[in-house]
Amino acid sequence: MKKLSLYLGCITPNRYPGIEKATKLCLDKLNIDWVDLKGASCCPAPGVFRSFDKTTWLTLASRNIILSEEMERDVLTICNGCYASLADANRELKEDHTLKKSINFHLDTIGKSFKGSVDVRHIIELFYDELGPQKITKMIQRPVNLNVALHYGCHLVKPSAERKLGSTENPTFFDELIEATGAKSIDYPDKMVCCGAGGGVRSALLDQSLAMLNHKLARIKEAGVDCIVNACPFCHLQFDSGQAEIKEKLGIEYNIPVLHYSQLLGLAFGYSPQELGIDLNLITNNEFFETLKKSD
Amino acid sequence: MDQTDAANVLKDVSSELLTCMQCGTCSGSCPSGRYTSMVTRKIVRMARVNKRVLKDINLWMCTTCYTCQERCPRQIKITDAILAIRTITVHDGCILPEHRRVSQLVLQYGHAVPINDAVKQKRKKLGMEALPETVHKYPDALLDVQTILKSCKFDELVAEGQEE
Ligand code: SF4
Ligand code: SF4
Numbered sequence: 001m002k003k004l005s006l007y008l009g010c011i012t013p014n015r016y017p018g019i020e021k022a023t024k025l026c027l028d029k030l031n032i033d034w035v036d037l038k039g040a041s042c043c044p045a046p047g048v049f050r051s052f053d054k055t056t057w058l059t060l061a062s063r064n065i066i067l068s069e070e071m072e073r074d075v076l077t078i079c080n081g082c083y084a085s086l087a088d089a090n091r092e093l094k095e096d097h098t099l100k101k102s103i104n105f106h107l108d109t110i111g112k113s114f115k116g117s118v119d120v121r122h123i124i125e126l127f128y129d130e131l132g133p134q135k136i137t138k139m140i141q142r143p144v145n146l147n148v149a150l151h152y153g154c155h156l157v158k159p160s161a162e163r164k165l166g167s168t169e170n171p172t173f174f175d176e177l178i179e180a181t182g183a184k185s186i187d188y189p190d191k192m193v194c195c196g197a198g199g200g201v202r203s204a205l206l207d208q209s210l211a212m213l214n215h216k217l218a219r220i221k222e223a224g225v226d227c228i229v230n231a232c233p234f235c236h237l238q239f240d241s242g243q244a245e246i247k248e249k250l251g252i253e254y255n256i257p258v259l260h261y262s263q264l265l266g267l268a269f270g271y272s273p274q275e276l277g278i279d280l281n282l283i284t285n286n287e288f289f290e291t292l293k294k295s296d
Numbered sequence: 297m298d299q300t301d302a303a304n305v306l307k308d309v310s311s312e313l314l315t316c317m318q319c320g321t322c323s324g325s326c327p328s329g330r331y332t333s334m335v336t337r338k339i340v341r342m343a344r345v346n347k348r349v350l351k352d353i354n355l356w357m358c359t360t361c362y363t364c365q366e367r368c369p370r371q372i373k374i375t376d377a378i379l380a381i382r383t384i385t386v387h388d389g390c391i392l393p394e395h396r397r398v399s400q401l402v403l404q405y406g407h408a409v410p411i412n413d414a415v416k417q418k419r420k421k422l423g424m425e426a427l428p429e430t431v432h433k434y435p436d437a438l439l440d441v442q443t444i445l446k447s448c449k450f451d452e453l454v455a456e457g458q459e460e
Contacts, residue, residue: 007381010409013428020428024420036429039437047360048395049402051382056448060402063444070411106447111441159360159375168366194327194361201359204394208357211331280418 001130004121005068006038007086010045011233012078016240016278019233021093022262023078023123025276029108029269030131030139034076038063043077043085046155047199048207050085058099059106061089062114066107075120078262080232081198084155087120088162106206124231124261125165128173133180140268142183146291147261148264149225149256150178150185153215153232168192177261178229181268184254188223190216197238209248211240217254226291227257229264244282257281257288313377316340316372316419322364322374323435332357336364340374344354355382356392406431406441 006027012019027034043061044050050057060245065086068075075090077083094098094116104113127136157168165171169192175185196202196212217239220228230236239258247253258281266276275290323329329336334357336404341353355379365375391399398408407430416426431438445451 008408008428008430013419013432014407014409014411014415015429017415017424017428021422021424038429039431039434040429041431041437041441042402042408044402045398045408048398048408051360051379052386052395052399053383053389053448053450053453056445056450056453059448061443063440104391108442109443109447111367112440154359154361154363158366160366164384168362192363194359194363196327196359199356199358199360199390200395200398203398204356204392205332208328208332209359212327214357215327215330271435275422277418277422280421 001032001120001126003073004032004034004073005071005073006034007037007040007043007064007068007075007077009077009079009082009233010042011130011237011284016233016236016260016277016280018237018280019078019260019262022271022276025271026262026265026269030136033204035071037064037067040067043079043082044090045203046081046085048203051200055103055106057085057094057102058089061085062103062107063110063112065090065118066112069115069117073116074118076123076126077120078123078231078260079156079234080153081123081234082191083120083122087122089118089120089209090116091162093198094114124156124174124177124229127177136180136265137182138178140181142264142268142270143265144182144267144292146226147186147224148178148227148229149188149220149223150175150191151195151228151235152192153230153235154169154198156157156198156231165288168213174231174261176263183229183264186223186225191219194278195235195236195238195242197242202234202238206245207249209238210242211245213238214246214250214252215247217243217256219241220256221254225256226288227259228293229259229261231261233260240281240283255283257283257284257285310343310377312370312372313340313343316369321367321368321369321409325363325367326358327361327363328357328359334358336374339378339381340372343377351385351390355385386453396456399450402435403442403445403451403454406438
């Protein structure tokens with residue numbers, strides 16, 4: 001595996017720092033060579049910025065990639081949105097020489113230029129490809145006994161022409177990684193449907209966004225799970241903050257804990273929910289913490 | 297991509313859009329269409345005949361989930377087309393107030409979601425430094441981000457006082 005730099009994005013460090021801490025703890029436990037990607041900015045968010053102005057989107061994204069190129073490390077993302085922005089920008093700039101030249105014109109104002117010498121990875125496809133579920137099962141110390149509603153998130157697998165991670169209707173790779181921790185991935189209707197946050201919908205049209213989320217939460221509730229697991233802090237925020245907003249606006253209370261995969265894996269490495277910041281979510285379900293204690 | 301580039305992208309997809317048989321697979325698959333006034337099939341139809349779609353609020357109800365694009369029997373790049381139409385709209389000065397605000401945050405802080413005091417406390421509680429290793433901690437890096445955003449004229453694009 002190539003050496004990695006950890007790209008944080010915005011929501012992880014600035015809203016859900018538990019995800020950042022859990023990720024770093026897990027990378028160390030898995031003996032992965034990583035460093036912080038110092039001075040990185042917003043990816044920038046694919047929904048709004050990509051559709052606003054492609055030049056701005058590519059220039060800002062490529063600066064983040066260049067910081068990693070300078071260290072000769074691949075970029076590791078822990079967010080589907082960051083992955084979409086950085087991996088797509090990286091590919092487009094590698095493939096299109098004229099485009100690269102026009103972006104380097106802007107980067108020249110800060111004395112930088114895009115080379116195209118590294119790759120952008122998402123923590124889930126990296127774990128699956130470079131380690132695999134079996135190896136992870138061998139490395140964990142305390143299998144977790146939880147029933148999980150897995151949410152892949154759209155941009156991890158779509159558009160499939162670019163992601164090349166197989167089926168977008170019925171993928172299994174992420175489920176396998178869930179089960180590698182000892183947890184059970186419970187099937188539920190509309191599992192592959194969007195959480196409703198992306199494309200700038202959550203930021204500008206909250207009611208519409210929450211209507212989509214409410215649809216997913218109702219399906220998940222019916223499935224009777226202990227928690228929701230994602231691999232995207234924006235989906236994470238939508239599921240966690242969104243439950244609080246739905247309670248306030250629609251009077252529906254779901255109370256389902258939300259974990260990023262690195263937090264689930266952190267539990268399987270023996271860390272406490274507090275060490276992984278799971279208790280810093282808006283939705284804190286005491287029953288869930290009791291379940292975790294019981295499986296000790 | 298400036299406006300002309302976006303128009304070119306749209307021209308590229310519009311030959312594709314012409315192959316649309318209005319089957320409705322896109323609308324039927326759309327998570328947004330189930331709960332909002334957005335009808336993906338209609339956007340495709342309007343985009344190929346006229347420009348009315350440009351001022352249509354429904355354009356902003358797409359979460360860019362790509363389900364329609366994956367399922368379209370004619371392999372029309374529907375989501376990419378919606379993104380291209382958005383670009384033209386934005387360059388026409390039509391930006392939703394909340395999106396303008398998020399853009400200003402990136403110009404000011406280098407983050408669309410900047411840190412706040414409550415999260416600094418959470419970070420400390422977790423034994424982490426109050427500021428992450430991002431532009432938040434490195435003022436020179438933030439200056440670089442602001443410089444390239446200016447070079448791209450992003451500040452002008454999202455400046456207040458334009459038509460909303
Ligand atoms: S799925 Fe494709 S062919 Fe069918 S209506 Fe939508 S754009 Fe047209
Ligand atoms: S990409 Fe947009 S239009 Fe297409 S299905 Fe998803 S939300 Fe609907």
